Amino acid sequence: MNWYPPPLLSQAGRRFLVTGASAGVGFFTAARLAGAGAHVVLSARSPERLEAAAAAIRGARPGASVETLVIDQSSLESVRAGAAALTAGPLDGVVANAGMVHTPGARLESADGNELVLATNVLGHFALLARVLPLLTPGARVVLLGSLATRLSTFRVDDLQLTLGYDFWRAYAHSKIAMQVLGFELDRRLRAADAPVSSLVAHPGYSISGRTPRVPGVNEPDARTRFADSLQAAWSQGKHRGAEVTLHALTSPAAIGGQYWGPRWWMKGEPALHTPTRTSTDPDVGAHFWAFAENATGESFTVGA
Ligand SMILES: NC(=O)c1ccc[n+]([C@@H]2O[C@H](COP(=O)([O-])OP(=O)(O)OC[C@H]3O[C@@H](n4cnc5c(N)ncnc54)[C@H](OP(=O)(O)O)[C@@H]3O)[C@@H](O)[C@H]2O)c1
Known part of the structure; x- marks a missing residue:
């Protein structure tokens, strides 16, 4: 059954x-949101790649x-x-999607002294969301990107910086477990504060570039990748x-x-409700990670104060 593309409500305004x-x-x-009438702030680290993405969206959707x-x-x-640059206006949703997927073979640290994969995939989003x-706005949603990888590894609650044992796969899975822990803990804190905002976690299954439409400057896999994928x-x-x-997590009623x-x-397949790992939704793990993230980022993140 071809479910794609599913309907998307108007996001005008x-x-x-x-x-x-x-x-x-x-x-x-971002492209689908813009196509549905939203104003979308595209964020990433490379100005050139961001401009290519914005141009592709404008080109396809005048x-x-x-x-x-x-x-x-x-x-x-x-x-x-x-x-600071975002304060120009209210936000109706944030998608915490950026991620280092191809992780380094050896443990590296960010400029701030945190393990690089955790810093990029999670701690930066923690500081941004804070x-x-x-x-x-009331009714706004935050969606954080988790992963099936969370089912295949364990969370090092006593070694969140992975100083005792690092490999590229563990670093990725560990960062995705942390992202899910953060997403569910954020929602618990929003509920406790009676805030009119919610937090959800989404994972895209196994989504690969060779099975993705070509978009100039954005997705141009070579013939070998297309074949392998x-x-x-x-x-x-x-x-x-x-x-x-x-x-779906961001916009569906x-x-x-x-x-x-x-x-x-x-x-693969159309959006469906799943059950996360127990670690992801454990309130004790959530509180522990939150305190760690505040310390690691120097951000005091109080919800609803
Ligand atoms: N694809 C999957 O099957 C899959 C499965 C489970 C979870 N996920 C999650 O889904 C999210 C997107 O994955 P994807 O497959 O779309 O990955 P992708 O194609 O590699 O895209 C990752 C995006 O994150 C950006 N990024 C990387 N490092 C950054 C940094 N330091 N600062 C700001 N932006 C940065 C990349 O920008 P550059 O172009 O500059 O690198 C790119 O825009 C990730 O969080 C990933 O963990 C994906």
């Missing part, structure tokens, strides 16, 4: 921030309302500057389809705070 919008799932999330904002999620200084939360067709999908899970959305068949 709404303003969204999508991090990591210069490529992949983030690009297609009249699309997009702007670019350079934020390097691995740098707290860059995140703070980006958050600063933009006051901009969110086509061999994985049975258990993969394009990133444009993966983006639909994020869009059927989605509410604290939920976990993914593709129906885990790796």
Whole structure:
């Protein structure tokens, strides 16, 4: 059954921030929102790649309302500057999507002294959300990108900086567990504060570039990648389809705070409600990680004060 593209409600008059919008799932999330009438702030670290993404959206949808904002999620200084630039107006949603997917083979640290994958994928978003939360309108949603990888690894609650044991796979899975922990903890804190804003976690299954439409300057896989990825067709999908899970969590009346959305068949398919790992939703783990993140970023993140 071909479920793509599912309907998307009009987003006219709404303003969204999508991090990591210069490529992949983030690009297609931003493009669909702009196509539905929203104003979208596309954020990522490279001005050139951001401009290419914005040009692709404008080219495909004349009249699309997009702007670019350079934020390097691995740098707290860059995140703070980006958050300051966003105060120009209210936000109806934030998609915390930027991520280092191809992680380094050896443990590296960010300019701020945090393990680089955690810094980029999670701590930068923690600091960004701490600063933009006051901009969110009633009914606004935050969607954080998790992963199926959270089922295949464990959370090092006593070694969140991975100083005792690092490998590239653990670093990625660990950062995605942390992202899910953050998303569910944020929603618990929003509920406790009776805030009219919610937080959800979405994962795009296994979404790969060789099964994704060509977009000049944004997605141009070579013939070899197209061929290799086509061999994985049975258990993969394009990133444009993966983006639909994020869009559903962000905009569907059927989605509410604290939920976990993914593709129906885990790796691929239309958006469906899933059950996250127990670690992801454990309030003790959430509180522990929150305190760690405040310390690691120097951000006091109080919800609803
Ligand atoms: N694709 C999947 O199957 C899959 C599965 C599970 C979860 N996810 C999650 O979904 C999200 C998007 O994945 P994807 O497959 O679309 O990845 P992608 O194609 O590699 O895109 C990642 C995006 O994040 C940006 N980014 C990377 N490092 C950054 C930094 N330091 N500062 C700001 N932006 C940065 C990239 O910008 P540049 O162009 O500058 O690198 C790009 O725009 C990630 O959080 C990933 O963990 C993906």
